[in-house]
Amino acid sequence: MNQKTLCILGSTGSIGTQALEVCQAHNFPVCGLAAYHNVNLLAEQAKRFRPKKVCIFCKEKYGELKALLGDDSIEVVTGMEGLLELSVMPEADMVLNSVVGMIGLRPTLAAIEAKKEIALANKETLVTGGKLVIEAARKNNVPIYPVDSEHSAIFQSLQGNEHNRIHKILLTASGGPFYGRTAEELRNVTVEDALKHPNWSMGAKITIDSATLMNKGLEFIEAMWLFDLKPEQIEVIVHRESVIHSAVEYEDHSVIAQLGVPDMKIPIQYALTYPNRIDCTVKPLSLTDYGALSFSKPDYDTFVCLKACIKAITMGGLMPAAVNGANEQAVDLFLKGQITFLKIGELVYETLDAIPNQNNFTVDDIINTDKAARRFVLEKAGMLA
Ligand SMILES: NC(=O)C1=CN([C@@H]2O[C@H](COP(=O)(O)OP(=O)(O)OC[C@H]3O[C@@H](n4cnc5c(N)ncnc54)[C@H](OP(=O)(O)O)[C@@H]3O)[C@@H](O)[C@H]2O)C=CC1
Ligand SMILES: CC(=O)[C@@H](O)[C@H](O)COP(=O)(O)O
Ligand SMILES: [Mn+2]
Numbered sequence: 001m002n003q004k005t006l007c008i009l010g011s012t013g014s015i016g017t018q019a020l021e022v023c024q025a026h027n028f029p030v031c032g033l034a035a036y037h038n039v040n041l042l043a044e045q046a047k048r049f050r051p052k053k054v055c056i057f058c059k060e061k062y063g064e065l066k067a068l069l070g071d072d073s074i075e076v077v078t079g080m081e082g083l084l085e086l087s088v089m090p091e092a093d094m095v096l097n098s099v100v101g102m103i104g105l106r107p108t109l110a111a112i113e114a115k116k117e118i119a120l121a122n123k124e125t126l127v128t129g130g131k132l133v134i135e136a137a138r139k140n141n142v143p144i145y146p147v148d149s150e151h152s153a154i155f156q157s158l159q160g161n162e163h164n165r166i167h168k169i170l171l172t173a174s175g176g177p178f179y180g181r182t183a184e185e186l187r188n189v190t191v192e193d194a195l196k197h198p199n200w201s202m203g204a205k206i207t208i209d210s211a212t213l214m215n216k217g218l219e220f221i222e223a224m225w226l227f228d229l230k231p232e233q234i235e236v237i238v239h240r241e242s243v244i245h246s247a248v249e250y251e252d253h254s255v256i257a258q259l260g261v262p263d264m265k266i267p268i269q270y271a272l273t274y275p276n277r278i279d280c281t282v283k284p285l286s287l288t289d290y291g292a293l294s295f296s297k298p299d300y301d302t303f304v305c306l307k308a309c310i311k312a313i314t315m316g317g318l319m320p321a322a323v324n325g326a327n328e329q330a331v332d333l334f335l336k337g338q339i340t341f342l343k344i345g346e347l348v349y350e351t352l353d354a355i356p357n358q359n360n361f362t363v364d365d366i367i368n369t370d371k372a373a374r375r376f377v378l379e380k381a382g383m384l385a
Contacts, residue, residue, distance in 0.1 A: 001276050004093040004117070007032035007051075007086050009107055012041040014203045015098035015121045015147065015264060020045060022269045025281055031091035034083055034099070037061050043068035050074070052091060055082035083107050088114035094272070097122040098147070100205050101328050102321070102370055105129045106363065112136045119271035121147035123222045124328075127309075128321040128366050130225030144226065145271035150219055151226055152267030153245030153258035158227075159275075161250065169223055170247040170255065172239040173298060174199050176211040179240065183302050189341045191334065199242040199262040208331045209305075212344050213298060217309025221320050224313060231314055236306065238296045243285065261285050304345040308352060317357045318369040325373030326351035330381075339381050347377045 006028055010016045012035040023030055034055035035042040043065060046054050053075045056065045062078045069076065077085050080103075087095055087110040095111040096119040097104050104122035109129070111118055113136060120126070126133055137144050146152050150171055158166075177196045178186055194211040195204060202210075209215035216236055223234055245267075247257035260266050263282040270277070300307045305327065312319035330344040339347075354376050355369060378384045 001273065001278065003028050004272065005029045005031050005091055006094050006096055006272070007034075007089055007092040007111075007116075008096045008098065009034045009055075009083065009086065009104065010098035010100065010122070011035055011045055012038040013098055013100065014201065014206075015268065016096075017041075018264050019096055019098065019268050019272075020049065021281070022265055022272060023049070026269075026273075026278065028272060032086040032089050034086050036099070039065045039068060046074050053077060053086055053089060055086045057083060080106065084110045087111040087116070092116055094119055096147070096268075096271070097125060100124075100203055102128045102324055102366075105133075105366065108133060109136055109363065112140055112142045115140050115142055118142060118144045119147050119268075120144050121268075123148055123218050124324055126222045126225045127218050127324045128370065129363065130221065130320070132363060132366075134225050145274055146222075146226055147264075147267050147271050148219060148222060149242075149262070149264065149267050150246040151222060152270055154223065154227060154248055156258040156270065157246070157248040157256040161248070161256070164250050166227060166229065166233065167249045167251050167253070168233045168235055169227065169229060170249065170257070171216065171219060171223060171234055171236050172242070172244055172246050173213065173216040173236055174210065174242045175238040175240055175296075175298070176213065176215075178211055179238065181302070183342060186302070186342055187340070191337065194334075194341055198240065200264070202264075204335055205328070205331055208334060208344070209327070211341070212305045212327075213303035214305035214309065214327050214331075214344070214348065216298070217306040217312075218324065220306070220309055221313045231310060236298050238298050240294050241290055243287075243290060243293060259285055259287075304349045308345070308349045311352055315352070315357060317359045318355070318361055318365060319352060319357055321366045321369040322351050322355040322357075322373045323348050325370035326377050328370075329374040329377040333377070333381055333383070338383070343381070347380055350380065351376055 011033040030049040037058040087107040094117040098121040242262040
């Protein structure tokens with residue numbers, strides 16, 4: 001198997017650190033690493049993996065990173081220009097985008113234009129700019145390998161069936177820490193409660209998204225772009241154990257699913273080694289340890305973020321960028337203790353009527369919609385004078 005040379009955006013995060021474990025285990029060369037502000041971990045990773053370039057997005061941290069690296073053998077860049085520079089490095093065969101948030105959109109597009117293979121964890125890229133990203137990938141003949149566990153499962157369930165029409169997708173959801181609760185029971189939940197995901201250990205933003213079911217809404221939109229689906233072709237199913245990572249139903253009503261223990265190293269590694277499957281450090285799945293698996297319908301009325309995302313993609317245009325921007329801002333406020341858990345859903349839903357839409361748009365329009373949605377949330381939350 002050919003070892004691809006990788007550039008990892010978001011190397012200090014949950015996905016990034018697990019991707020580096022995979023690289024270490026299988027000797028994947030790494031030519032670039034990027035983080036937002038965690039200079040200590042980034043410097044440690046750079047010393048271990050010896051990339052040609054590293055990017056620290058936060059400009060105030062540039063000097064500290066230079067000092068930690070000690071000499072000039074690794075080039076240090078910063079800001080969005082730096083992130084874009086890493087996305088198009090001539091040495092990279094593949095860019096793994098594992099930054100969090102829609103800030104990942106421009107680097108994804110730049111990497112596609114530079115004809116890099118894409119391993120995509122950053123779902124906000126497809127939620128906000130799916131149309132532009134998929135068009136660019138087609139035009140440049142660049143593959144996008146999904147890293148998100150559900151989309152990796154769908155991708156895996158499609159192998160050998162590319163010529164067959166998808167009847168529908170079964171998109172599984174854990175239901176998060178608040179499964180089964182009423183709105184009344186969610187009134188006083190804390191940040192600490194919301195950060196307790198039942199099955200996955202992940203970054204803070206996606207963990208809150210799982211608790212509100214926004215994550216499933218974002219994944220609904222992500223699946224539509226990756227697999228060219230209509231909304232009515234996706235059924236969201238709550239599956240508490242996160243063992244079946246999603247499934248494809250074909251025209252003959254056969255359902256093909258991918259199963260495994262909930263560990264992101266499996267989908268990360270498959271994106272890096274596709275079409276090959278190689279040894280993985282993750283423990284094997286024992287179905288008899290589980291005994292039974294459960295399935296139910298989501299509660300769209302209590303977890304309104306999921307409903308808002310489906311409405312946004314049905315409206316089309318810039319509305320997915322609007323709900324995503326509102327959510328990024330609202331989650332940030334929630335994590336800082338400035339709004340309640342239920343307020344996240346309220347604000348995301350209200351954004352649908354507050355932000356102007358248009359069907360033809362550029363990357364700048366997406367960025368402006370994102371800013372407008374964030375401003376709307378800050379105003380409604382009383383954070384602007
Ligand atoms: N964690 C998981 O299991 C899964 C995650 N995903 C998706 O993957 C993405 C990453 O999630 P996760 O790893 O949990 O998030 P984390 O918060 O754990 O990590 C985010 C990473 O992105 C970096 N980062 C943030 N902003 C920038 C920026 N402007 N420039 C460069 N680097 C930046 C952070 O750097 P720093 O450390 O310095 O802040 C960190 O390395 C998200 O889109 C998420 O939805 C999808 C499926 C599963
Ligand atoms: C691991 C992964 O892909 C996450 O997106 C996970 O799916 C979150 O779980 P739920 O959103 O289903 O709770
Ligand atoms: Mn997922």
